[in-house]
Amino acid sequence: MVLTACNSSNGDKTTVDRSSGPLSEQSFHWTASPGIDLASGPAVPIRAYFESRLDGQTMGSLDYAYPGFDQAVAKKPQEGHDLLTSNLRPDVNRGPVNDPPVGTNRFMIQSVARTDDALIADLCFYRYRLAHENENGSFSSVAEAFATDDGIDVFRLLLTAPPNAGMSLPPQTGPAPAPAPAPIDNVFGDWKITGLLDSFAKSDPKFGGLWPTYDSDLAKCVADAPDPAERRVVLASGQHPRSDFPTSPPSPGWPLPTKVTV
Numbered sequence: 735m736v737l738t739a740c741n742s743s744n745g746d747k748t749t750v751d752r753s754s755g756p757l758s759e760q761s762f763h764w765t766a767s768p769g770i771d772l773a774s775g776p777a778v779p780i781r782a783y784f785e786s787r788l789d790g791q792t793m794g795s796l797d798y799a800y801p802g803f804d805q806a807v808a809k810k811p812q813e814g815h816d817l818l819t820s821n822l823r824p825d826v827n828r829g830p831v832n833d834p835p836v837g838t839n840r841f842m843i844q845s846v847a848r849t850d851d852a853l854i855a856d857l858c859f860y861r862y863r864l865a866h867e868n869e870n871g872s873f874s875s876v877a878e879a880f881a882t883d884d885g886i887d888v889f890r891l892l893l894t895a896p897p898n899a900g901m902s903l904p905p906q907t908g909p910a911p912a913p914a915p916a917p918i919d920n921v922f923g924d925w926k927i928t929g930l931l932d933s934f935a936k937s938d939p940k941f942g943g944l945w946p947t948y949d950s951d952l953a954k955c956v957a958d959a960p961d962p963a964e965r966r967v968v969l970a971s972g973q974h975p976r977s978d979f980p981t982s983p984p985s986p987g988w989p990l991p992t993k994v995t996v
Contacts, residue, residue: 752915756792756834760864761915763985765960766843772986776846776893779925780855782917783807783891784841789916791824792834799824802920807927817940818892818929835864835876837979844888844954852892852928858955859887862970865979872973885970886959888952890931890945896924913987921988 752758762785764772771777783806786799796804810819840860847854862885865873877885935941936948945951959966969978 750798750916756831757789757798757915759834759836759981760788760792760839761981761984762839762841763982764841764843767845770843770846772843776853776855776895776925777843779806779893779922779927780843780846780857780891781841782921783927784857784859784889785839785916787824788839790826792831794826794828794830796824796826800917800921802922806922806925808929817935817938817944818931821932821934822927822930833866835866836873836976836981837864838982839864840960842955842958844951844958852894855891855893856951857889857891858958859889860955860959860961861885861887862966863960863979865974865976867976868973870973873976873979874973875970875979877970878972883970884956884966886952886955886966887933888948888955890929890948890951891927892929894926894928913984914990915984915987917988 762781764777764781766772766777772781782800782803786803786807789798790796790803792798807823808819810816810822840863842858842860844856844858862875862877864876866876867873875885877883931941931945931948933952941948961969
């Protein structure tokens with residue numbers, strides 16, 4: 735099935751087929767701390783950003799990012815080094831990922847806090863739920879490659895809200911039981927994504943000042959993991975059947991398209 739968007743809000747027509755290939759083997763499952771609505775407010779551009787970033791990286795092309803991504807997400811400067819934007823966009827110059835993982839990308843929005851001129855969102859990514867296929871047909875978690883990797887990451891995302899943030903986007907969620915895996919319209923609205931921090935930036939001398947609570951935020955992600963510690967250890971090591979790394983239906987997903995071409 736090809737999802738076709740007519741008259742998308744950024745003027746683009748989306749005809750990306752996600753029913754086959756690497757993207758059909760992955761899905762996105764989102765949860766959030768109490769008080770954070772996944773279908774409205776900042777959670778919508780947050781979801782759209784991370785899903786776009788991963789899909790674009792997997793396929794090696796921003797064509798697979800969601801409508802509005804290019805306008806919403808800051809570019810790194812042509813000269814000098816900016817810690818907040820250096821890893822903000824996917825590095826599509828590398829081309830498609832040779833061995834894309836399968837399974838469910840599980841994210842949790844841990845907190846969203848407002849500063850003077852921006853919003854800061856801290857997120858957990860439970861990467862151990864993704865796996866690569868082995869030559870014998872079994873599957874091993876992406877966390878197995880390094881002994882010290884437990885497959886749990888924490889991200890800090892910086893956003894700028896539009897003047898009327900509450901009115902800038904309609905509610906964005908998909909109907910049960912089969913929501914769309916990706917939006918067909920611009921779900922960034924007038925939100926701007928201005929910065930990203932993750933563990934790869936820890937060695938930068940500016941990191942601590944920008945994210946002084948990194949260690950405690952990562953510990954919260956570990957404590958809030960969807961699986962008990964014993965199960966995480968099992969999943970993150972050894973060889974498994976594909977069923978241990980299911981591609982779950984997207985949650986909450988996105989509104990179904992108004993026009994479907996089969």
